[in-house]
Amino acid sequence: MENQVAQAVSDPSFLQTLAVFMDEGGIFMWIILATWTFGIAIALERIKSLFTYDIDGSSLMNMIKKHVLNNDVQKAIQSCSNTNALLPMVLKSGLKRANQEKDQIQDAVDSTILEVAPKIEKRMSYLGLVANVSTLIGLLGTIYGLIESFAAVANADPSSKAKLLALGISKAMNTTAFGLISAISIMVIHNILSNKSDKIISEVEEYSLKLVDLLGTKKRQMPPVPAVPETPKAA
Template sequence: MEGSTVVGSVNTIASFIQNGGAFMWVILIVWGFGIAIAIERFIKLSFKFDVDGASFMNELQRYILSNDIQGAIRVCSGSAAALPRVLKSGLKRSTSSPGQIQNAIDATALEVIPKVELRMNYLQLVANIATLFGLLGTIQGLIESFAAVAAADPAQKAELLATGISKAMNTTFLGLLAAISIMMVHTFLQSKSDKIVNEIDEFSVKLMDLLGTKKEKGE
């Protein structure tokens, strides 16, 4: 029973795509491109660039207030995430002036943040393209159906009209389905990207404050 159900589902999907015409394949290719980008971004944002910023900063704070800057640098070196990379550049300049520390942090942030936000705009483009190709397929299906009906025998008009409208609706459905799914994924990934960038801004300021406090105590 399960095997026949799977085969029936596959046949239904194949028939749905075939009845939709050439634009169905275009939408599927665009959709697949968007899914590939989404998977790559999810892996990078979740497992490479992200870190629990509050916990990480608390750990650094203990080292900094204990005057163990090298220990704090080692903690940052143990992670490939975006925030530790930015804070590490500031810690390496801890003996310099506040302006030099800030410049080091800003320079690293300018290097890291574009990598965090890389290809995010492509997901918006994919969603828009999928929608537009769905509408284009709809228009093509309607044009073909009305053109066929105009030249067909009265007995065939209903069948030809139904075929053309089916093609139009199929492309609309698939285009909107692809666009909606990619937009939802984009929103989720954008929130993760914003979280990483916001933590860089927030904890960079806190690092500057900690280093300034340490210098005042040293004086």
């Protein structure tokens, strides 16, 4: 199947058809192509970043819980190191304050969430913009092509007007088709990436809350530190 697709793309007739398709649409086709390329570049960057930021939150939380219950917070902190994922970064900030009050742990976690959240949503709005702009440029190209077509047939021979008008409309519709191809593909990618970012954010919020509760409960269960008796001063 892949060989057939590659052969079709490399086929001279396919390339010639694609060249004619682009040429007939006029300058608007190249504007849509540039917009589409911009959107694909952003999508590739976001795909790479979001899959780097993601991690198996359940496995990580189980590992941290095991270390915390064994009173080994340092190992829990180490399990959150050496990774670019965002969830370990948030949990690590809470673990560093494991000996402090629950409110202080919560503040540390919340501030880190505010720090990492923009990384997840970064440039995502551009994908929606690219999809909308591609559609509108396609429609604009179609309207422009229709205006040119009607202007061309205005002074043409009556017997050839229908043929010229049909040819002009066919060319004008190329921009709409290409604009929709660009918009649909970017919208699909945007939806996939939005679901991925929502999953990362929900896991960060869920497991950070569980960590705060875990550390707060663990601290209440720990026996109080016995007071050291003061040595009587020599008279």
